[in-house]
Amino acid sequence: MLAMVAPTPSTALDPGSDESLLLAALRRGDEGAFERLVREHGGRLLAVSRRFLRNEEDARDALQDAFVSAFRSVDRFEGSSRLSTWLHRIVVNSCLMKLRSRRRHPEEPIEDLLPKFLEDGHAAVPSVAWRRSAEELLEIAETRTLVRAAIDRLPESYRTVLMMRDIEELDTAEAARLLDVSENAVKVRLHRARQALRELLDPALRGGAS
């Protein structure tokens, strides 16, 4: 079943590599190897978990659940992708589980953040060019704060898909499988999320604003 994690030849483990040796030690049940796995990958994966869950306790819980899952399923890991890729997918899934478990309120509709059109098919509100390119904007320290705040304002299901595709760099098929929805549903949600993010950033980045 682990082979379902989309492998690519360029990322397969090389026999005799450090990672292959670590994997062999994990399969032997070497506790030191597992500790090394946690220490080497835990920081990066905790950052992933924090991005998804925005709550330190939930982020740590999700990471712990993910490592427990990994520990129990390492025998089924075939080494057709990198260990880091495999762990990343498990952490993302653990975060999705946590998000599902804490979702109690209906989320805000996204329609207000999508473009409107007139009956003749033209945009109801003309677009204004943004002042700077992405490269220029990223050199400004405030941009990251602005973008993160805008992402956090997206309705949860849209924010989740945007995180999975644009930030965690999962492909559409993988995101669809983890979310248990169709690939088309992922694409629709992603496109809406990106449009809403553009709308939220627009007032601060459009030409003419200070």
Add this chain to the structure above:
Amino acid sequence: MTCREFVPAILDFLEGDLDAHRRRTFLRHLAGCGDCARYLESYRTSVALSREAGAGSDGSEPVPEELVRSILAATGASEARSVFSGRRAPSHLWNMLAGIAASQVLFFYFGS
């Protein structure tokens, strides 16, 4: 193609999923509509910004020591301890709960 039809096609255009006919129609509209050209540019910039800025910390910080201990305890490597509540949990209870959580993660990850 109108602006109303152009906007929903943006994702497929960027991912190379438009067939040849739709791509030609898309590009023709783009060439003649400054409004949609500006919209597409700011859409692309939004994606680039979220990729770079949204990622935030790269996780170069080490995982907190108490969390390492908690994870190792949850896998049964050592005695369990509830580091988040500050209370010590009975190890058999902790292991049972960890097992349930792990089973759920695995079920949704591999079982779908």
